[in-house]
């Protein structure tokens with residue numbers, strides 16, 4: 060066997076949604092990353108399909124939100140069906156699928172294969188390395204002596220390249236007419252992991268003849284629920300498996316059920332539940348609880364997947380949906396799974412090898428969360444790793460990955476456990492029926508769960524990069540993400556109650572000062588790895604505010620400001636921080652030259668920067684965003700720091716540039732632009 064050796068900044072194992080998100084972001088941020096997957100091809104149909112509104116916001120920031128929005132099926136209403144007094148199912152309620160007003164997007168569905176395609180295209184457009192398929196890691200070691208050295212490559216991984224045959228998952232290929240149908244059983248939790256099998260086979264196969272050694276600064280294990288990387292680290296998932304078994308069918312239905320194009324939750328009196336998800340291209344996904352007769356083995360035991368097939372799943376749906384009839388001619392994909400809820404204890408080893416997605420949290424797919432949360436894990440991690448690899452931030456920020464995302468995973472597991480119990484249970488016959496599920500409770504949980512399921516509720520706790528009150532040790536696992544008291548800054552939330560520190564920046568429209576074009580505020584925050592300082596200046600036709608603005612301009616331009624100290628001298632003025640202004644004066648009363656130069660930097664080649672100054676004013680064609688009114692921004696103005704992933708780090712008085720300097724000094728690395736060290740410079744991770 061030949062052995063090759065090479066180095067890379069980041070090695071990503073697994074090209075599912077989490078791994079692809081990481082690879083896309085790193086390609087956009089200009090970090091060299093390799094991404095490998097043991098499978099020979101991407102997914103083409105089936106698997107996950109629900110996209111939360113927060114995920115669409117992220118896709119938009121990556122430049123492909125419009126593709127998902129256009130191709131997907133939009134889900135606007137949920138219909139709840141329950142048994143009446145005679146036990147016949149009836150529509151009992153309708154609720155909006157996405158809570159109105161929480162985002163500029165609403166929940167949509169599109170199969171995972173298309174979503175993976177968007178990522179692959181984005182990686183190629185950004186000049187990243189293509190996914191290396193049919194490659195799997197076989198050995199992993201971490202040199203602990205090197206983990207704190209910012210520039211070291213402490214991770215060593217041996218990779219094996221597989222033949223095409225080894226990299227292709229086996230399909231059960233069952234269909235009424237004998238045609239091959241894609242199933243997702245090889246990825247279901249009802250199948251044993253096949254990594255070991257592939258490894259054994261590859262040893263015997265003459266074509267699997269290449270091994271190589273890769274040294275990496277950082278590594279991401281995004282290799283799904285059976286994660287090889289997690290196992291190598293010796294990390295465990297905590298939690299349980301339930302004995303609820305669910306089947307999934309993607310069909311073009313033929314039915315007289317009236318709400319087949321709505322998202323529906325149907326509870327039958329005695330035959331279990333079904334969830335209907337209307338999909339793109341006339342497809343409909345049915346999530347069906349399989350009743351005891353289809354199960355084999357003891358309750359709580361692993362079900363025998365060979366006893367579950369599309370006909371069994373359809374018959375179950377027919378019983379639940381009776382007296383309505385449902386069948387199909389076209390079956391696109393199917394799978395089955397047993398609900399289990401587990402979460403990882405550790406999300407990283409030495410802040411060098413990280414785990415994301417199903418590798419650290421598994422749960423039922425019905426609430427449409429797994430793919431979204433998996434991608435959001437990687438989205439949270441990618442900018443932090445990029446910033447450290449570039450030498451902009453010290454390694455202390457990497458601890459916030461576990462403190463922020465483990466809490467979300469725990470919340471997700473709690474949500475899923477509650478949702479699954481309510482969904483899988485039998486409806487109560489009356490108030491005395493303690494074992495049955497109260498339909499009123501189900502509806503209430505469903506409505507409340509909608510906020511969580513949108514992804515908008517994510518609220519990160521206090522840390523080095525979230526300046527708010529509260530313990531930096533209260534994030535659920537004791538990870539210490541505190542900053543030295545010398546650099547501690549606390550936000551003044553009352554200056555903008557609608558821009559909560561720790562939550563993602565919400566969006567309404569603002570007008571570009573130079574050309575009057577309306578932009579959604581979030582469109583000004585593309586995912587390019589940069590921090591934003593947004594100065595809400597108030598009405599600067601007022602002399603007092605104008606004077607404040609002039610003073611901020613001077614302080615930011617000074618060599619002691621964070622802007623000058625932490626931007627590398629050879630980089631563009633906005634390579635690390637973008638400084639934006641949003642004013643509340645009539646747009647026509649001002650010009651960009653009324654603003655200090657830091658808001659409209661001059662470049663010898665490009666001239667003035669016209670993209671940084673915005674007015675909160677009425678547009679010609681798209682109404683009035685009223686960002687000051689919508690977010691309760693004080694007429695005195697305020698300064699807001701927004702992280703590269705659109706989460707708000709800080710809200711404070713607009714004139715307090717000292718606080719901004721302190722905040723960034725807590726974790727950023729001076730770049731020598733000002734040519735001198737300053738009092739109180741960051742002590743690289745000192746606490």
Ligand code: FAD
Nearest residue numbers: 073075076077097107108109283416417424428429430431
């Ligand atoms: P995966 O998607 O499992 O990807 C892991 C990748 O790693 C795979 O490509 C695999 O080939 C590769 N890999 C594994 N081991 C190795 C190895 N040793 N070496 C190299 N490569 C390896 N989520 C939602 O958000 N919305 C939904 O609507 C939804 N519906 C679902 C419906 C069903 C039927 C199922 C089964 C799941 C659903 N989910 C849904 C969950 C979602 O599919 C997962 O949570 C998501 O795919 C996890 O992404 P991931 O990248 O972490 O892992």
